[in-house]
Amino acid sequence: MNIKSAEFVTSAVKPSQYPPPGRPEIAFAGRSNVGKSSLINALLGRKNLVKTGSTPGRTQTINFFLINDSFYFVDLPGYGYAKVPMAVRKTWGPMVETYLKTQESLRAVVVILDLRRLPNQGDHDLLAWLTHYKIPALVVLTKADKLKKNKQDKQRNSIARELSTDPSFLILFSATTGLGKRELRAAIEALLL
Numbered sequence: 001m002n003i004k005s006a007e008f009v010t011s012a013v014k015p016s017q018y019p020p021p022g023r024p025e026i027a028f029a030g031r032s033n034v035g036k037s038s039l040i041n042a043l044l045g046r047k048n049l050v051k052t053g054s055t056p057g058r059t060q061t062i063n064f065f066l067i068n069d070s071f072y073f074v075d076l077p078g079y080g081y082a083k084v085p086m087a088v089r090k091t092w093g094p095m096v097e098t099y100l101k102t103q104e105s106l107r108a109v110v111v112i113l114d115l116r117r118l119p120n121q122g123d124h125d126l127l128a129w130l131t132h133y134k135i136p137a138l139v140v141l142t143k144a145d146k147l148k149k150n151k152q153d154k155q156r157n158s159i160a161r162e163l164s165t166d167p168s169f170l171i172l173f174s175a176t177t178g179l180g181k182r183e184l185r186a187a188i189e190a191l192l193l
Contacts, residue, residue: 001185001189003043003044003067005066006066007066012062021104025103026072026073026074026109026191026192027099028075028076028112029076029112030078030112030113031123035142036112037050039140039142039173040065042175043184061077062074062099077095077096097129107136109126109136110137110184110188111139113159118162119159119163139170140180141159141172144173144179145177145179152172
């Protein structure tokens, strides 16, 4: 997948604010502070297209980015711990669920997990929900550069056991070193065909 252009289009909290249908969409989901924005920026070869921050919960809306004028990357709010009021957090679940359930252009969800941590209940719930609604999921393990190579493989195997899947289905990724970028781009490209 060759990225020629990438631009922010809109933020949405309800379907009437989504871009018009027609172009395929790849959504990105993960718990707060898992490196979702950094992953998207790395995939696009941009530094600050998607806002990143050290404070969990920075993304509070569904953000659409038009890629190569032909498909969208959709940045979903993180789930779990976030430094935002509880009232705001309670609106995220229904907002994201509505998007995932109703968006016919959605081709897959890139589910982002931190390689250093085993999946939590929110991760399991999201994956079960995607399976139930027959939405393809690509599981990516971020922050791989934070572990030595032998620890990366060991942790990927532990996460695979926890998710009852084959370790080869889990993509190791580092926004810092570029590990996994080509593999993830290829997997996304296959889903867009």
